[in-house]
Amino acid sequence: xxxxxxxxxxxxxxxxxxxxxxxxxxxxxxxxxxxxxxxxxxxxxxxxxxxxxxxxxxxxxxxxxxxxxxxxxxxxxxxxxxxxxxxxxxxxxxxxxxxxxxxxxxxxxxxxxxxxxxxxxxxxxxxxxxxxxxxxxxxxxxxxxxxxxxxxxxxxxxxxxxxxxxxxxxxxxxxxxxxxxxxxxxxxxxxxxxxxxxxxxxxxxxxxxxxxxxxxxxxxx
Amino acid sequence: xxxxxxxxxxxxxxxxxxxxxxxxxxxxxxxxxxxxxxxxxxxxxxxxxxxxxxxxxxxxxxxxxxxxxxxxxxxxxxxxxxxxxxxxxxxxxxxxxxxxxxxxxxxxxxxxxxxxxxxxxxxxxxxxxxxxxxxxxxxxxxxxxxxxxxxxxxxxxxxxxxxxxxxxxxxxxxxxxxxxxxxxxxxxxxxxxxxxxxxxxxxxxxxxxxxxxxxxxxxxx
DNA sequence: ACAAAATTTTAGATTAGTCTAAAATTATTT
DNA sequence: AAATAATTTTAGACTAATCTAAAATTTTGT
Ligand SMILES: [Mn+2]
Ligand SMILES: [Mn+2]
Ligand SMILES: [Mn+2]
Ligand SMILES: [Mn+2]
Numbered sequence: 001x002x003x004x005x006x007x008x009x010x011x012x013x014x015x016x017x018x019x020x021x022x023x024x025x026x027x028x029x030x031x032x033x034x035x036x037x038x039x040x041x042x043x044x045x046x047x048x049x050x051x052x053x054x055x056x057x058x059x060x061x062x063x064x065x066x067x068x069x070x071x072x073x074x075x076x077x078x079x080x081x082x083x084x085x086x087x088x089x090x091x092x093x094x095x096x097x098x099x100x101x102x103x104x105x106x107x108x109x110x111x112x113x114x115x116x117x118x119x120x121x122x123x124x125x126x127x128x129x130x131x132x133x134x135x136x137x138x139x140x141x142x143x144x145x146x147x148x149x150x151x152x153x154x155x156x157x158x159x160x161x162x163x164x165x166x167x168x169x170x171x172x173x174x175x176x177x178x179x180x181x182x183x184x185x186x187x188x189x190x191x192x193x194x195x196x197x198x199x200x201x202x203x204x205x206x207x208x209x210x211x212x213x214x215x216x217x218x219x220x221x
Numbered sequence: 222x223x224x225x226x227x228x229x230x231x232x233x234x235x236x237x238x239x240x241x242x243x244x245x246x247x248x249x250x251x252x253x254x255x256x257x258x259x260x261x262x263x264x265x266x267x268x269x270x271x272x273x274x275x276x277x278x279x280x281x282x283x284x285x286x287x288x289x290x291x292x293x294x295x296x297x298x299x300x301x302x303x304x305x306x307x308x309x310x311x312x313x314x315x316x317x318x319x320x321x322x323x324x325x326x327x328x329x330x331x332x333x334x335x336x337x338x339x340x341x342x343x344x345x346x347x348x349x350x351x352x353x354x355x356x357x358x359x360x361x362x363x364x365x366x367x368x369x370x371x372x373x374x375x376x377x378x379x380x381x382x383x384x385x386x387x388x389x390x391x392x393x394x395x396x397x398x399x400x401x402x403x404x405x406x407x408x409x410x411x412x413x414x415x416x417x418x419x420x421x422x423x424x425x426x427x428x429x430x431x432x433x434x435x436x437x438x439x440x441x442x
Numbered sequence: 443a444c445a446a447a448a449t450t451t452t453a454g455a456t457t458a459g460t461c462t463a464a465a466a467t468t469a470t471t472t
Numbered sequence: 473a474a475a476t477a478a479t480t481t482t483a484g485a486c487t488a489a490t491c492t493a494a495a496a497t498t499t500t501g502t
Binding site for chain 1: 488489490491492493496497498
């Protein structure tokens with residue numbers, strides 16, 4: 001049985017591994033875990049003894065197959081709990097993450113599989129992130145930032161890059177919520193802000209900062 | 222914020238206080254917590270500094286008002302989670318306790334109140350135990366052990382004394398489940414076993430051991 | 443290539459929770 | 473009212489996870 005701390009390290013290393021492809025370095029783990037590099041070194045030594053990752057002094061770490069399986073299980077639990085909170089208990093998408101951070105550590109595979117079934121085997125969590133299946137498979141679909149869209153392109157809001165409450169609340173206020181269809185109408189050369197039209201509503205202005213943090217599924221009309 | 226360990230101590234002390242009325246002694250806490258008396262002494266000192274209980278050397282402990290409030294919150298969480306597992310995820314009554322032991326430590330009052338509402342403000346958990354309300358009030362009703370019943374008495378199974386999986390599974394196999402109405406038909410002088418009739422079913426034999434661990438609400442016919 | 447900077451590791455301390463063994467106190471028996 | 477037994481506390485040690493400060497190693501810049 002692994003401790004909460006060990007589970008959090010594995011999850012953090014997995015997240016870092018996802019975006020970088022190279023070995024994950026000590027400092028980046030420390031930053032994500034909000035801890036000190038010295039503590040990270042201690043922990044990766046321990047996780048390496050437990051065969052969850054490969055650690056080479058001064059060279060960073062890489063998850064083993066069992067480390068990866070464990071990380072995906074954590075992600076599955078986290079996202080299923082977020083979905084439960086959102087779909088069943090009516091929590092808004094900016095409220096679910098912190099509680100899921102706690103719930104993801106509950107040890108019971110029967111519980112998580114029952115929850116999955118109870119929720120109707122959801123494919124995505126309240127932020128649009130894919131929920132790994134029981135067998136570990138993750139269905140990824142290609143998404144694009146609004147900022148990458150051309151004038152006249154249509155898309156459906158399907159994910160976010162930034163997951164902070166502040167950002168999610170901002171999106172909600174501006175109708176930029178999951179599932180809404182939008183069209184990019186124009187782009188300002190000055191600040192790269194965009195005018196976008198949300199189906200059926202009056203066009204709104206979207207800053208470049210926002211446009212770089214909202215993900216769309218492209219649709220052809 | 223309190224640690225899981227601190228929360229478990231408070232819950233244990235509350236449970237012991239419920240049945241004894243006197244101050245709770247070190248050894249009984251150690252036994253219930255499956256730890257050593259020396260560890261208990263250390264912990265009660267700490268909890269006493271945090272004003273959750275009154276500790277007097279060699280005299281045992283007693284929860285303060287805030288300790289009692291915290292204990293009741295823990296009980297509320299535990300029983301609501303058990304109810305969720307049973308009512309929504311179809312866990313049987315012998316499977317819910319261990320998982321609730323983990324879930325009761327999730328810190329979010331919004332979560333627990335939402336869960337309460339989602340479950341329809343249940344009054345009892347899957348074992349018949351009362352679920353404390355948000356304000357801490359607990360509705361207790363008078364229950365009697367089957368063994369205390371006289372021949373010809375009627376009652377509805379409304380609780381259990383023993384909460385072990387083994388016992389609960391045994392009850393389930395013998396139709397002795399919550400809500401069933403039973404009548405005590407006869408008592409053997411030899412081993413104090415009883416013949417009881419479960420409404421609509423053939424009479425069964427109930428050992429004294431079982432009869433002392435099943436609680437009934439008396440009904441007058 | 444080599445000095446300076448950045449990163450990483452080690453050494454030694456700290457805190458929470460636990461343990462064993464010994465000492466202190468309280469309760470029970472004679 | 474002692475003596476004995478049971479309970480409780482103290483002292484000192486251990487593990488997990490963390491920290492700071494110093495040492496080691498790697499990377500970067502000239
Ligand atoms: Mn999340
Ligand atoms: Mn999410
Ligand atoms: Mn229980
Ligand atoms: Mn219960």
